[in-house]
Amino acid sequence: MTASTTIRPDQLPAPILGYLAAHMARDADAALRGFASTAVIVDDGTTYRGTDEIRRFLSKAGAEFSYTTDLVGAQRIDGAHWVVTNRLEGDFPGGVVDLRYRFAMDGDLIAELVIAP
Template identity: 25%
Template sequence: MELPKLIERFVATQNNFDSKAFVECFMDTAIVHDEGKTYTGKEEIRQWIEDANEKYQTVTKPLNYEEVGSEGTLTAEVSGTFTGSPIVLQFHLGLKNNLIDSFRVTG
């Protein structure tokens, strides 16, 4: 499956556990919603992804990607060191200026 460059970079940096490169996929004012918590701005997002990488060591395998206007939805198989692995999740992305403006994970 061919993904837009931003989404391809987002997946690659996650799978390489590269939190610095991962956060560069996001706008400075981006908002992330995951596991009932909200993270705002690159520093909070970097801390969130570093904690998640340490706890879960997730690897993301894209299954489908759809984009309508400024909204993208990545459906992926996510595996890692968490109960129920692997699981199929959806990543809902708000896109702006070729960066991620908002990010929400659903099961």
């Protein structure tokens, strides 16, 4: 098992940085650019596969709430796996949550994203 390494956020791969910036700006099309056409996102127990399902997810994710997002941690697991921790604060139930965004890369594209507390 490979040990993770804490990194500065600017050391994340460009597609991950692009996704994070676009998602915070609620720009689904820009967020989608970093994903492979066969990518998978798992969030809140639901799996979204491929470009169309991921676009729908990105367009709706969190839209019913107002919240801020702060990147509070980043880790490199190995050359293809990265974890980003974001703290969300807003008017959703509980008001504050730290979410781990686990990315799996396939070359220069995101192949999988699992979002979980």
